[in-house]
Amino acid sequence: MNKQAVQEAEFAPRLVSWQRQHGRHGLPWQCREPYKVWLSEIMLQQTQVSTVLDYYPRFLAAFPDVRALAAADEDKVLGLWQGLGYYSRARNLHKAARQVISEFSGNFPHSRVELQTLCGVGRSTAAAIAAFCFDARETILDGNVKRVLCRVFALDGDIANKAFEDQLWRKAEALLPLNAADMPVYIQGLMDLGATVCKRGKPLCCSCPMNDLCQAYAQNRIAELPRKKKAVSVKNLSLYWLVLRNCDGAIFLHKRPAKGIWGGLWCVPCADSLDDLYQLAAKFGCTAEDLTESIEFTHRLTHRQLHILPFAAQINTGQDAVSSAITGEWVSSDNLNTYGIPKPLYDYLNVKQSSLF
Structure with missing residues (x-):
């Protein structure tokens, strides 16, 4: 042998x-x-x-x-x-x-x-x-x-x-x-x-x-084997959150598409640019002046570094009829645990709960 x-x-x-x-x-x-x-x-x-x-x-x-x-x-x-x-x-x-x-x-x-x-x-x-x-x-x-x-x-x-x-x-x-x-x-x-x-x-x-x-x-090759994988480049992506609360204190969430970042999870409306965010806000009857900008933070996915910039606004009585272009639900803070939402959003809402509005 x-x-x-x-x-x-x-x-x-x-x-x-x-x-x-x-x-x-x-x-x-x-x-x-x-x-x-x-x-x-x-x-x-x-x-x-x-x-x-x-x-x-x-x-x-x-x-x-x-x-x-x-x-x-x-x-x-x-x-x-x-x-x-x-x-x-x-x-x-x-x-x-x-x-x-x-x-x-x-x-x-x-x-x-x-x-x-x-x-x-x-x-x-x-x-x-x-x-x-x-x-x-x-x-x-x-x-x-x-x-x-x-x-x-x-x-x-x-x-x-x-x-x-x-x-x-x-x-x-x-x-x-x-x-x-x-x-x-x-x-x-x-x-x-x-x-x-x-x-x-x-x-x-x-x-x-x-x-x-x-x-x-x-053979003194422990450090050499197995060959290290080639480093995968990490893309930096900007993500603008529209964090809306209605007169009852509920937060608007919608379900994201099955494919892509946070596929199938419930999330606040997202935009890739500030202009797109303003367009989203307009569907809720909000202008740029109605939005309060929060501090940017980052969240790392496998091959992406997200730079998340939340904008918050209060939806007054009579303004919570959402455009048919956006389907979603108003979720009370007490019920957030029953929705599958991205971890960074869950943490953000818990930390910022008392100071967002």
């Missing part, structure tokens, strides 16, 4: 043994229930465990099973998702719950291929659910796993390149344990090793169960 074959044969048994002794245990989603595992996997996409630990129990309390989630109003789902970001995940989660009801009679499918037919569920997420819940011999390949594989086997390539990603998938599949009963521990081990030991910066190589197998460690 050559050196590479020995490394591959040793990988799974070592990882399973290490996870049982040193891995993460007691996380609320570490169970065999597909609904709970699926929910956690969607929440954990590009989100840290510490953050999800705060949202997960509240979401489960509101929607204890897939039927409850499928029957829920989208706004309630988005409201509970507020602050987690990547709101398309919440919309897909809601759609997928309805798929489970309509296409699978309320039962999650067991195979990775069928799980991938659910909205928002890619190959790696489907594999994790199948492995954790049904002992399927399927591998995951998230960012942490890619890093582990690149280092342990000194695989050098562009992470964003499809051919190199296919190579990583093949390697990951070759490492699967023979015993299907080991799959939940193995997959958790992959996640734990990348998140707690083989970290992007300052990896704990001396504590790694793969230390003597790791080719990058032997």
Whole structure:
């Protein structure tokens, strides 16, 4: 058996043994229930465990099973998702719950291929659910796993390149344990090793169960592998908010288009320029002189830096008939929690509540 074959044969048994002794245990989603595992996997996409630990129990309390989630109003789902970001995940989660009801009679499918037919569920997420819940011999390949594989086997390539990603998938599949009963521990081990030991910066190589197998460690290439992604340029965008309150103290919100920034969320009317903002205000019977400018603040999205400049105005009695060009609702401050609104707007309204008008 050559050196590479020995490394591959040793990988799974070592990882399973290490996870049982040193891995993460007691996380609320570490169970065999597909609904709970699926929910956690969607929440954990590009989100840290510490953050999800705060949202997960509240979401489960509101929607204890897939039927409850499928029957829920989208706004309630988005409201509970507020602050987690990547709101398309919440919309897909809601759609997928309805798929489970309509296409699978309320039962999650067991195979990775069928799980991938659910909205928002890619190959790696489907594999994790199948492995954790049904002992399927399927591998995951998230960012942490890619890093582990690149280092342990000194695989050098562009992470964003499809051919190199296919190579990583093949390697990951070759490492699967023979015993299907080991799959939940193995997959958790992959996640734990990348998140707690083989970290992007300052990896704990001396504590790694793969230390003597790791080719990058032997070649002193830990800092080099995997190759860093090319930095994505961040666009600066100006956004003008029209923050309107009527004579009852309610704030006007409208639902944003499904695509684009804050898709599907409720928000105050927005404009890309000051002239467009004045045109919006005119539809509510407001002139430029009626608007009070607030201090600009910034909010970072993945590839955008928003420069938000709010303008507030009081809508007097008789002026709250909105043009047919704008559909929305007047929402009282007490009911803001029941609407899915962007986190920066929610924070702004709470902080500025007493001083806006």
